[in-house]
Amino acid sequence: MNLGELVSALNDFASLSLAESWDNVGLLVEPSPPHTVNTLFLTNDLTEEVMEEAVQKKADLILSYHPPIFTPLKRVTWKTWKERLVVRALEHRIGIYSPHTAYDAIPHGVNNWLTKGLGACTFIPLHPSTAPSYPAEGTHRVEFCADNTEHLDTVLSKIKGIQGISCLTTLPARVEGEEQTRVTLSCSQKALLEVVALLCQNSLYHKTEILLLQKLLLPHTGMGRLCTLSEPVSLSDIIKRIKSHLKLPHIRLAVGMGKTLESPVKKAALCAGSGSSVLKGMEADLYLTGEMSHHDVLDAVANGISVILCEHSNTERGFLSELRDMLAVHLQNKINIIVSEKDRDPLQVA
Numbered sequence: 034m035n036l037g038e039l040v041s042a043l044n045d046f047a048s049l050s051l052a053e054s055w056d057n058v059g060l061l062v063e064p065s066p067p068h069t070v071n072t073l074f075l076t077n078d079l080t081e082e083v084m085e086e087a088v089q090k091k092a093d094l095i096l097s098y099h100p101p102i103f104t105p106l107k108r109v110t111w112k113t114w115k116e117r118l119v120v121r122a123l124e125h126r127i128g129i130y131s132p133h134t135a136y137d138a139i140p141h142g143v144n145n146w147l148t149k150g151l152g153a154c155t156f157i158p159l160h161p162s163t164a165p166s167y168p169a170e171g172t173h174r175v176e177f178c179a180d181n182t183e184h185l186d187t188v189l190s191k192i193k194g195i196q197g198i199s200c201l202t203t204l205p206a207r208v209e210g211e212e213q214t215r216v217t218l219s220c221s222q223k224a225l226l227e228v229v230a231l232l233c234q235n236s237l238y239h240k241t242e243i244l245l246l247q248k249l250l251l252p253h254t255g256m257g258r259l260c261t262l263s264e265p266v267s268l269s270d271i272i273k274r275i276k277s278h279l280k281l282p283h284i285r286l287a288v289g290m291g292k293t294l295e296s297p298v299k300k301a302a303l304c305a306g307s308g309s310s311v312l313k314g315m316e317a318d319l320y321l322t323g324e325m326s327h328h329d330v331l332d333a334v335a336n337g338i339s340v341i342l343c344e345h346s347n348t349e350r351g352f353l354s355e356l357r358d359m360l361a362v363h364l365q366n367k368i369n370i371i372v373s374e375k376d377r378d379p380l381q382v383a
Contacts, residue, residue, distance in 0.1 A: 034367050036060075036068040036128055039094060043130060046363050050165035051138040051254065057100045062122045062129035070094045070128070073364075075357055076373040077350040079129065084118055086375045088125050095122070098143075098349060100131035136352075138162050140253040141359060143305045146352040147321070150278030151271065151301055153263040158255030159302060159311055163248035170199040171219030175228055177241040178206055178213045185214060188235050195231075197224030219246065257304040257311040265297035268339055271319065275341060279351055283382065285342040287334050289318075296339075305348040323348040346378045 034042075040060050052058040074092035076083050079101040087095050101118050109119050122129055136142040138158075148156050179185045192198060199219045206215040220228055225243070232241055266274075268288070276284060288294070301319040304311040308322030309329040320333055323345035333340050353372045361370055 034070050034364070036063065036066070036070055036094065039070050039073070039364070039368070040130065042364055043096070043132070043360075046360065047132055047135045047139045047142065048165070049132070049135050051162050051251075052133060052135040053256075056134045057103050058131055058133050058135055060128065060130050061100060061102045062119055062127075064123060064126040064128055068093070068126065068128065070368055072369045072371065073360070074371055074373065075353045076376040077346050077353060078376055078379075079118060080376075081114055081117060081121075082375045083373050084121050086373055087127060088121065090371060092127055092371075094128040094130060097129060097131050098133060098136060098353070099346075100133055101129060134256070136356075137256055137305060138254050143349050143352045144256075144258045144303065146355055147303055147305050147348055148258055148260050150275040150321070151260055151262060151303075152266065152274055154260040154301075155263075156258040156260040158253065159257030159259050159304070159315060161250045161255040164251055165248075171197070171224075172222050172246055173225045174217065174219050174244040174246055175225070175241060176215065176217045176244075177232060177237050178208050178215050179237055179240070181205075181212065181214045184235070185216075188231065188237065189216065191231055192218065192228060195220070195224050195227045197221035198228070257302065257308065257315075259315065259317065260301045260303065262299055262301070265299045267295050268292065268298055268319070269294040271298050271301075272341065275321065275343065279343055279347055281343060281347060287330050287340040287342075289334050289337040289339040291337050292318075292339055298339075305352075306345050321348075344378050344380050350376065350378070 049058050070093040072090065072092050074087045074090060074095045076095060077098045079095060079097040079099070101115060106116060106119070109116050111117055111120060137144055148154060179188070189203070193201065197220050201216070201218040204215050206213050272284060272286065276282070298318045300317045301321055302312050302315040302317040303321040306323050308320065309325045312320045312322060312325070313329060317338060320338055320340045323343055325340065325342060330340050357370050357372055
């Protein structure tokens, strides 16, 4: 499969439009074309040790969940480890692709996999994703009718000169038996103020309708998950389940104020990776994530919410095995897909 076809298939598997705006996702390193991909190599973090493994296993494309290039590189030399990753990738004709938060959002992604550590439950996104394509532009739609005169042409000319105007259309309309023109446009919040001011100046405001454009929520898609367990389970039993699911000998635990290890857990809010911003303020018996700031943990505990921290990448890495199987089906077994054996969490208990 050529690289272009594979990248297109990966984008179909998880639309990059679902990634957070601050993220750096997609094809990050591209060897000169034509580039054929026979082996796709999956990793959570692309370290130099993992890169060496990819080279040894003759990978043609590395899918690194975390983007190894995040802040802009000003040069590509042998001086820093991230620059060396790019050099090694290009020397060995290996592409690098990162999906990151797009995989967090999708219904068949990392956060849904993490819910399996709680046992039988139903869940919804904490922060639902919105449809990326509707509305295409603008925050508001403005509609008004006016006599088909030179005066209208002047108004339309001025409207077109306002920055943030899109989808401006005119159609013939009959209003109270009179032939008029219906004008429809989309605009930004800032442009709306200028449009309304212009219509007021030209005595058209009383004939104007303003609609707020809201993007549709995508079902089962978004950041984090709020899980309702089928049956309440003690905190100690939840800990055992999570350790088993993540294959961890230990986790870090903060017990909520007034709670004990035997306190029941009915609702859990979770977020793979670093969950502070996603979980903050959510009502639940338990927060499950990889890492949280000290003060956010204190806030949760003070509100009677217990917190389980498993280290950042430990809440993500186990998903790679499921991902391998799903991609094999999605790509119709056209390429070899392998999971890194060297990829591991950088933290350990000493």
